[in-house]
Amino acid sequence: xxxxxxxxxxxxxxxxxxxxxxxxxxxxxxxxxxxxxxxxxxxxxxxxxxxxxxxxxxxxxxxxxxxxxxxxxxxxxxxxxxxxxxxxxxxxxxxxxxxxxxxxxxxxxxxxxxxxxxxxxxxxxxxxxxxxxxxxxxxxxxxxxxxxxxxxxxxxxxxxxxxxxxxxxxxxxxxxxxxxxxxxxxxxxxxxxxxxxxxxxxxxxxxxxxxxxxxxxxxxxxxxxxxxxxxxxxxxxxxxxxxxxxxxxxxxxxxxxxxxxxxxxxxxxx
Amino acid sequence: xxxxxxxxxxxxxxxxxxxxxxxxxxxxxxxxxxxxxxxxxxxxxxxxxxxxxxxxxxxxxxxxxxxxxxxxxxxxxxxxxxxxxxxxxxxxxxxxxxxxxxxxxxxxxxxxxxxxxxxxxxxxxxxxxxxxxxxxxxxxxxxxxxxxxxxxxxxxxxxxxxxxxxxxxxxxxxxxxxxxxxxxxxxxxxxxxxxxxxxxxxxxxxxxxxxxxxxxxxxxxxxxxxxxxxxxxxxxxxxxxxxxxxxxxxxxxxxxxxxxxxxxxxxxxxxxxxxxxxxxxxxxxxxxxxxxxxxxxxxxxxxxxxxxxxxxxxxxxxxxxxxxxxxxxxxxxxxxxxxxxxxxxxxxxxxxxxxxxxxxxxxxxxxxxxxxxxxxxxxxxxxxxxxxxxxxxxxxxxxxxxxxxxxxxxxxxxxxxxxxxxxxxxxxxxxxxxxx
Numbered sequence: 001x002x003x004x005x006x007x008x009x010x011x012x013x014x015x016x017x018x019x020x021x022x023x024x025x026x027x028x029x030x031x032x033x034x035x036x037x038x039x040x041x042x043x044x045x046x047x048x049x050x051x052x053x054x055x056x057x058x059x060x061x062x063x064x065x066x067x068x069x070x071x072x073x074x075x076x077x078x079x080x081x082x083x084x085x086x087x088x089x090x091x092x093x094x095x096x097x098x099x100x101x102x103x104x105x106x107x108x109x110x111x112x113x114x115x116x117x118x119x120x121x122x123x124x125x126x127x128x129x130x131x132x133x134x135x136x137x138x139x140x141x142x143x144x145x146x147x148x149x150x151x152x153x154x155x156x157x158x159x160x161x162x163x164x165x166x167x168x169x170x171x172x173x174x175x176x177x178x179x180x181x182x183x184x185x186x187x188x189x190x191x192x193x194x195x196x197x198x199x200x201x202x203x204x205x206x207x208x209x210x211x212x213x214x215x216x217x218x219x220x221x222x223x224x225x226x227x228x229x230x231x232x233x234x235x236x237x238x239x240x241x242x243x244x245x246x247x248x249x250x251x252x253x254x255x256x257x258x259x260x261x262x263x264x265x266x267x268x269x270x
Numbered sequence: 271x272x273x274x275x276x277x278x279x280x281x282x283x284x285x286x287x288x289x290x291x292x293x294x295x296x297x298x299x300x301x302x303x304x305x306x307x308x309x310x311x312x313x314x315x316x317x318x319x320x321x322x323x324x325x326x327x328x329x330x331x332x333x334x335x336x337x338x339x340x341x342x343x344x345x346x347x348x349x350x351x352x353x354x355x356x357x358x359x360x361x362x363x364x365x366x367x368x369x370x371x372x373x374x375x376x377x378x379x380x381x382x383x384x385x386x387x388x389x390x391x392x393x394x395x396x397x398x399x400x401x402x403x404x405x406x407x408x409x410x411x412x413x414x415x416x417x418x419x420x421x422x423x424x425x426x427x428x429x430x431x432x433x434x435x436x437x438x439x440x441x442x443x444x445x446x447x448x449x450x451x452x453x454x455x456x457x458x459x460x461x462x463x464x465x466x467x468x469x470x471x472x473x474x475x476x477x478x479x480x481x482x483x484x485x486x487x488x489x490x491x492x493x494x495x496x497x498x499x500x501x502x503x504x505x506x507x508x509x510x511x512x513x514x515x516x517x518x519x520x521x522x523x524x525x526x527x528x529x530x531x532x533x534x535x536x537x538x539x540x541x542x543x544x545x546x547x548x549x550x551x552x553x554x555x556x557x558x559x560x561x562x563x564x565x566x567x568x569x570x571x572x573x574x575x576x577x578x579x580x581x582x583x584x585x586x587x588x589x590x591x592x593x594x595x596x597x598x599x600x601x602x603x604x605x606x607x608x609x610x611x612x613x614x615x616x617x618x619x620x621x622x623x624x625x626x627x628x629x630x631x632x633x634x635x636x637x638x639x640x641x642x643x644x645x646x647x648x649x650x651x652x653x654x655x656x657x658x659x660x661x662x663x664x665x666x667x668x669x670x671x672x673x674x675x676x677x678x679x680x681x682x683x684x685x686x687x688x689x690x691x692x693x694x695x696x697x698x699x700x701x702x703x704x705x706x
Contacts, residue, residue, distance in 0.1 A: 028595075160454055160575055165585045167592070170440075170450075174457040175552065237550040241572060 004057055007050040008109045014043050015074070015102035022095035027167055035094075040082055047075045058117050063133045066258045067112035069140075074104040076141035077148070084145075084181075092171040093178075096155070097148040104144075104255065132203045136196030136219070140254060142189020143226055147251035149182040150244035157241055179240050182247055186230055193223060218257035225250050291420055292345040293375035294352065294367055295331075295338030298389050301366035308363065309337045313406070315356070320410035322355045328412045329421060331382075331403040333396070335389050340379065340417060345369035376420060376611055380604045383428035385437055392437035392593045392600075397428040419618075420611070427607045434603065437596040440589030444472065445479030447585040448556045448577075452480075452524050455552050455575050463487035465522035466505065467515070467535075469497045472558045472579070473528025474504070480526070481505055491518055493529070516540070520547045524554045527563040534565040541568045548573070556582070613683040620688040621678070624696055625671055632663045 021035045051072065055062035063072050081097040152172060159169045172178075197219055229246045232238040296309060311319060311332040319339075320328050326341040326348065341348045346369060353360050360367075370378050378387070383400055385392040404421040407413040413421075432438040452459035464485045466477045469492050481488065488507035492498040495511070502509035510518045515535070519525055529535060536544075541564070545553065550573040557564045557578045569576040636659050644652055674691065677683045 156454065160451070161569065163577075163581055163584065165451075165581070165588045167588075169454065170588065170592070172454070174453055175455050177457045235549070240552065 001057065004050075004054055005114060007046070007053065008112060011047060011050060011071070012102060012106040012109045014046065015098060015105050018043055019095060019098040019102045022098050026092060026095045026171055037082065037086065040078065040098075044075060044078050044082070047071075047078070051075065061130055061133065063137065064129075065112065067108040069133070069137060070104050070255065070258055071108035071112075072137050073140045073144055074101040074108065076137055077101050077104075077144045080141055080145055081148075092168075092173060093149065093152045096151045097145065100144060100148050100151070100251075107255070128199070128203050132196055132199040134196075135192050135199055139189045139191075139193025139196050140222075142185050142187075142192060143222070143247070143251055143254060144189075146182045146185035146189060146226075146247040149178050149185060150247035153178040153182065153244040154241065154248070157244075175240065179243060182243055183230075183233055183239075186226055186233075186247065190223070190226055190230060193219075193226070197223060218254075221257065222250070222254050225253060290342065290372045291340055291375045291417060292343060292348055292369070292371040293338060293340050293378055294345050294349040294369050295336060295378075296363075296366045296368065297336035297338075297387065299387075300368060301363075305363050305366045306335070306337065308358065310334075311337060311356075316406060317410055319352065319355060320407055320412040323351060324410070324412045326351060327414045327417055329403050329407040329417055331400060333399050336382075336387075338379075338382070340375065340420070342414075342416075345371050345375075373608060373612055377604060377608045379420065379424045380427045380607055380611075381601075383424040384431035384600050384604055385428070386597060386600055386604065390590055390593075391597065392432070392439075394432065394438055397425060400424055400428070416615075419614070423607065423611050423614075427604065430607070431600045431603050435596045435599045437593055437600050440592050443479075443586065444558070444579065444582040445476040447582040447589075448476045448526065449479055449483055450585055451556070451575070451577050451581070452554045455554050456523060459524055459554075460484040460486070462523035463489065463521055464524045464526065465510075465518050466490045466501060466507070467525065467527040467563065468492055468529030468531075468559065469501055470528025470530065470559060473526050474501070476526050476528075476556060476558060477505060480524070489518055489522065491515060516544050516547075519544050519553070522553070523551065524556070526556045526558065528558040529563050531559070531563060532561060534561075535563045536568065537565040538567045538570065541574065542571055545571050545573050558582075610679075613678050613680075616683050616685070616688050617674070617678040621674060621683065621691055624692060625667075625674065628670075628695055629667060632667060636660060636663060 018035065018040065021039070025035065051062045051068075054068070062068050077097055078101050081094065084093075153175060156169070156172045156175055156178065159165070159172075160175075200215075200219070225246075229243060229250065232246075233243055296306060298306070301309075311330050316330040316332055319330060323341070326343060329340040331338040331340070339348065339352055349360065349364075349367060349369065352358075368378075379400075381387050382396060385394070385396060388396055400421060404413070404418070404425075407417070407421075449459055452462075456462050460480065460483045462485075464477070464480050464487065466473060466488070467490075477488075488505045489510050490498055490501040490505060490507045491510040491512050491514070492501060493512050495509075498509040498512070501507065519536070519541070527535075553574050555564055555568070555574060555576045557576060560579065562578060564576060566576075568574055636656075640652070640656055640659065643655065647655070674683070677687060
């Protein structure tokens with residue numbers, strides 16, 4: 001348990017340090033560099049190990065409580081961002097993605113401290129629930145990345161209109177690129193999330209006991225919200241700033257839903 | 271200042287002399303504009319000076335920000351000689367001049383080539399100006415191998431500084447600043463329709479930058495049809511009547527405006543309607559007119575990104591600040607190259623003659639050993655022995671020469687190393703204090 005307590009404290013601190021390093025490189029003048037991939041990879045590796053240890057020591061799939069899901073969401077966002085950063089040569093958005101990952105991990109760690117053993121329903125130890133949860137988390141990660149690009153969009157929009165042409169302005173990608181990435185992340189997120197909902201619905205039919213409505217409500221609201229955003233984006237007036245605000249607001253709704261609905265699927269203690 | 275060597279040396283029977291380089295000059299940092307004007311050398315005057323002072327081995331680098339004269343011998347006497355040959359009075363202007371000799375002059379030229387001494391740090395034009403100064407000196411036959419090697423090395427330093435650091439990156443003119451700003455809204459601004467309003471000079475310059483960047487869809491409009499037609503011809507664009515300004519703005523994603531109108535030609539209400547027609551698609555307006563063509567409050571429309579000449583100046587200043595962050599790296603390159611150049615020069619002046627004398631001595635020893643044998647063995651055998659001895663001797667010397675060259679190329683041939691080499695291979699010259 002001690003190792004889990006330590007990792008639970010270490011992760012938000014490490015994310016804060018990494019976000020600080022991204023931020024420091026973003027605001028300083030001169031060459032455009034990201035922190036070394038090794039540092040980001042090492043943190044993601046530690047996060048993965050922490051998640052695996054949690055599952056092993058607590059004897060359940062480490063994505064069944066709200067804080068666990070939020071923590072996995074932070075990890076997924078970081079992994080997706082690393083891929084984007086390296087493959088698409090994207091620069092300047094790391095601070096925002098890692099910053100959001102830090103906020104998510106901070107709440108995940110705070111709400112799961114002290115780390116305690118929880119009882120998980122037998123049915124959630126099967127592969128069906130693992131598939132469902134992972135699909136849903138990939139969907140949430142898409143929405144999280146969309147929200148991160150929404151934040152970057154709003155920052156750059158503010159910098160241009162505020163006539164602030166410093167290093168941050170110089171290093172961020174253009175508004176239309178950010179808007180396209182935001183749209184693409186929502187599409188990817190919605191695909192995985194829809195599959196997650198379908199697999200969740202199939203999973204529910206296996207369960208013998210009655211299900212509380214919160215998870216379904218949270219998932220439904222999230223799905224409707226992002227689908228609506230995708231539909232609205234077909235109009236030029238809803239692209240750009242409005243999309244950015246909606247994506248950020250959408251992620252906030254998702255997080256509040258996940259964290260406040262006592263636990264994701266009331267899997268603990270029957 | 272570095273060690274002085276006041277007299278030109280090794281003057282050959284033909285061509286310019288050889289010896290340590292010195293520099294006299296003034297620039298935008300040391301001299302006000304009137305002084306720079308007094309000491310500027312337009313091309314014809316520079317050519318005449320090179321012709322007149324060929325015996326001093328001269329290169330004249332004269333730009334709007336600097337006049338620098340590189341020659342041989344003492345820099346003080348070089349300045350006096352330049353003044354005398356051009357009929358100028360030094361007088362109080364002496365305070366504006368900097369004088370360097372040997373490594374000081376080398377370092378300064380390398381800093382100039384790297385853009386460290388320019389008014390806008392890292393600007394690339396200076397490299398072309400150094401190349402032009404070298405070409406002019408070569409045409410006038412006023413330059414020897416020493417100065418030629420120095421200037422060619424300086425051009426390489428300039429290229430290295432720009433290749434290995436970001437000293438030359440970032441926009442430093444208003445036109446490119448406009449593109450940069452547009453590129454923060456549209457990733458590829460050249461792929462979006464551009465509208466040029468009015469025929470103001472600054473606006474045309476900015477529009478040229480967009481055209482050169484590959485803008486395909488270009489439209490122009492002006493109050494007078496003739497000007498609009500002229501602009502359309504210049505930019506290969508479609509001319510739109512000024513009465514259709516609203517429609518033209520609605521079709522464009524980027525607007526460059528520079529009319530001579532004393533009042534704004536587009537106000538908030540008018541642009542708001544246009545933006546409604548555009549479906550709130552982002553509109554970048556680069557208003558370069560003074561007084562402004564677009565009322566300042568149009569910036570309140572959410573889909574409008576309005577910038578004026580002050581904004582473009584601010585972007586340029588930011589970029590210059592970014593370049594200044596690279597200065598320490600470039601200074602290190604300059605220092606490294608100056609050491610390398612000193613090493614190369616030391617090799618040319620101190621070590622190469624030493625090696626040549628070693629080869630000569632080796633030949634003499636061979637002859638002394640072989641001559642007694644010449645009449646005692648048959649000619650064919652003698653030739654074989656002679657060839658074998660020569661081959662052994664050359665191979666031995668070749669190895670030593672290559673090691674010295676490796677030291678030179680690594681910038682490690684300092685004065686101490688040169689002295690040790692002299693002491694080992696030519697003790698007589700060392701004790702005489704002279705060269706072999």
